[in-house]
Amino acid sequence: ETVMTQSPATLSVSPGERATLSCRASQSVGSNLVWYQQKPGQAPRLLIYGASTRATGIPARFSGSGSGTEFTLTISSLQSEDFAVYYCQQYNNWPPWTFGQGTKVEIK
Amino acid sequence: QVQLVESGGGLVKPGGSLRLSCAASGFTFSDYYMSWIRQAPGKGLEWLSYISSSGYTIYYADSVKGRFTISRDNAKNSLYLQMNSLRAEDTAVYYCARAGSSIPNWFDPWGQGTLVTVSS
Numbered sequence: 001e002t003v004m005t006q007s008p009a010t011l012s013v014s015p016g017e018r019a020t021l022s023c024r025a026s027q028s029v030g031s032n033l034v035w036y037q038q039k040p041g042q043a044p045r046l047l048i049y050g051a052s053t054r055a056t057g058i059p060a061r062f063s064g065s066g067s068g069t070e071f072t073l074t075i076s077s078l079q080s081e082d083f084a085v086y087y088c089q090q091y092n093n094w095p096p097w098t099f100g101q102g103t104k105v106e107i108k
Numbered sequence: 109q110v111q112l113v114e115s116g117g118g119l120v121k122p123g124g125s126l127r128l129s130c131a132a133s134g135f136t137f138s139d140y141y142m143s144w145i146r147q148a149p150g151k152g153l154e155w156l157s158y159i160s161s162s163g164y165t166i167y168y169a170d171s172v173k174g175r176f177t178i179s180r181d182n183a184k185n186s187l188y189l190q191m192n193s194l195r196a197e198d199t200a201v202y203y204c205a206r207a208g209s210s211i212p213n214w215f216d217p218w219g220q221g222t223l224v225t226v227s228s
Contacts, residue, residue: 034214036153043203043218044153055216087153091213095167097143097155 002027002093006086006100012108019075021103023088028068032092035064035073038102039084047086048073075105083107110134110217112204117222124194124226130187130204130219138182141207143215144189146200146224154200157189158207172198194226 003026013019023033031051036044046055048064051071061076075082088100116128130142144156157178158167166178177190187204201223205215 032213036215043220044215045218046214046216049214049216089153089214094212095155095158096169097158097212097215099153099155101152 001096002029002090002098004088004090004098004100006088006103008103009101010104010106012106013078014108015080016077017108019078019082019105021073021075021086021105023066023071023073023100025069025071025090027093029090029092031067032090033064033066033071034089034091035062036087036089037082037084038087044087078105110206112206112217112219114202114204114219114222117202117224119225119227120194121228122195122226125190125192126194126224128189128191128202128204128222128224130189132185132187132206135206137180137185140209141212142178142180142187143205143207144176144178144187145203145205145215145218146198147203147221148197148200151200156202158212159187160212161209191224194224196226198224199226200224 005024007022033051035048038044052064063074065072085102085104087102111133113131143158159178175193179188201221203218203221205218
């Protein structure tokens with residue numbers, strides 16, 4: 001099983017600042033990685049697929065990078081609606097499909 | 109638009125059973141793989157089960173293997189999860205999600221979720 005580890009668990013950022021979230025895989029997943037955003041009481045929403053491609057309707061301030069075992073989600077200038085929990089998930093080595101434990105982005 | 113709506117959650121006693129349903133609309137359901145994913149209160153996401161577009165290929169997480177059964181009815185655009193021998197640790201919001209067409213990949217979109225509470 002490919003274990004996904006996200007860091008940090010919580011990230012405190014001021015509106016307008018840059019946020020950088022990390023995701024590490026226990027073995028290579030190539031570029032087969034996605035990022036989701038989840039707000040309280042809502043289902044996860046796809047942000048990034050293929051490690052770096054924004055999903056439909058996702059603002060350009062969200063960007064993804066990385067390959068192999070190290071990945072990054074960057075939010076260039078945090079807006080109020082971006083405070084949420086972010087999950088990475090690999091779809092290279094399945095089953096099982098595995099998620100990171102999440103990074104909560106909170107207001108500083 | 110593409111929509112998934114889960115139903116069937118509720119309160120059940122340990123050892124009991126429950127059947128979840130997921131109604132799909134806005135896309136050709138029979139073309140897509142589907143999955144169930146859950147989220148325990150205050151916790152992260154856990155993939156549970158996958159079913160191919162035809163229903164012939166099925167996978168389960170070890171945590172539910174032998175207790176849960178995934179199925180689909182393409183004529184009714186519906187996905188199901190039969191949950192037996194439920195335990196307290198199965199308490200979670202259960203989501204259905206579309207899981208790709210040509211190859212299984214990511215989950216998009218997700219339904220709104222249905223809460224399953226296992227308690228005496």
